[in-house]
Amino acid sequence: MESLSKSPTGIRGLDQITLGGLPKGRPTLICGSAGCGKTLFAMEFLVRGAMDFSEPGIFVSFEENGKDLTANFRSLGFDLDDLIQQKKIKLDYIHIEKSQIEETGSYDLEGLFVRLDHAIKSIGAKRVVLDTIEALFSGFSDEAVLRAELRRLFRWLKDKEVTAIITGERGDKSYTRQGLEEYVSDCVILLDHRVIDQVSTRRLRVVKYRGSSHGSNEYPFLITSKGISVLPITSLALEHQAKEEHISSGIKELDVLLGGKGYFSASTILVSGGAGSGKTILGASFAASAAQQGKKVLFLSFEESPSQLARNMKSVGIDLSTPSKKGLLSCHSDRATAHGLEAHLVKIYDLVQDLKPQVVILDPLTGFSQAGTEMDIEAMLTRIIDHFKAEGITALFTSLGGRSEFERSSNVGVTSLIDTWIELRDVETVRRNERAISVIKSRGMGHSRDTRPYVISSHGMLIAKAAAKTGARV
């Protein structure tokens, strides 16, 4: 038997979950409560189809008229007017108002079929969206006729070999209010919009996909200014290319500790340490040095404003203003609690997309602990790290707390994603508290096992050389 052929949606992440897209030439049901993003999903499916896969599409709306729809989609960055003019997309608004209709004797919905058929033929459509067909139930009182006609409609769509999306409002006991899942049996996708701890999260789940395996988890998705993005955590399947190049940490002795050449390019670095241990300085040193080598750097600060950061780093001899002026370094500040985790993710994704940095500093991770549950944070970090890796970005995260705290908390899941882990800590000696740096792990390089004392001076972080036993040699 030949395998099920699929129609790629072009929606970021969804094609990975469904292993290729929606069932080609068959109807798919997308259901969810009001405001969960059904219409956007359906529309992006059509727009991507028309733009990226040369499959023209018909959007039949039972709820919004063409003007409202085009306005909505302009907000997502899609220019419907242009696509309509090129005959790649056709909007059909079907208006039903029961109060204006008198029913007498038997009827069927042949008119709907005629209209659909005409629309499909007029632009050679391969994709069809019916949003949301349940509106018919409020327009006609003969439910038996309606149900028979719906059954006929879905069979008819299959015969026409169009890939269709039918949207439906979530019901109390069934997936849709009118039990549409009874008619659409090939693929059912459920959307959900819920608020946990005052943070709103949108989620997607493939409930059913006949004849195909699919990701069965609930996946968070985002509605961004560039369309929908579903975030399958494990989708990347560790496919990113490992790089042999190195990039200096910006601190000479630290490079020595890391086997002589610094970090691996496109690796992920975690710097953990107590308050005032110099985590930000380590990050800023890296940022300044990378920018000096002509790399584009994005510095995301969740504690300090860009100007505060520049001033504080200047006091320890790290110049962030010059690369900023040259456009090599961009600093963005945001309170971690200002938005939900998803909004942060969107922002980070958008910044990365716009700036195309080679190095990203995120200072500090721990700021997020207020913005969501531990599990959500871990999932989000995994996604960020995966995304950076896929883009070939060298990323440095700082985090408040010692190694023991890290290994106790659930963040341990994140530390396994980290390639290089540097710890800054206080070491009590007889005379005074000393600061010491050590490389806990660094994948793929013969890093030093030393714990070296360091001081923070007006020339940045100075790490003692290997020979030194006590005290930093400044």
Place this chain on the structure above:
Amino acid sequence: MSSPEKFELRLYVAGQTAKSVLALKNLKRICEEHLKGQYSIEVIDLLIDPQLAEGDQILAIPTLVRKLPEPVRTIIGDLSNTDRVLIGLDLRPL
């Protein structure tokens, strides 16, 4: 039941189905009985002119649309219930 107004009626069908034939027969009978000399019937077959379905928002077949006198009124079905047709055409007070 006398009104000087002219009734402009439009019947939408899709091919010569039993329901469509019955609807036209019923419509002609009702008009002859109640609107003699003051009506015109236009039959639109959507299989021939599918683009015309959009204008009057036709979904159900058969659909009768009273274009004049205004306001526009819509009646769906084979028009076998004469009383309801008369109510729909606003020819009989409720």
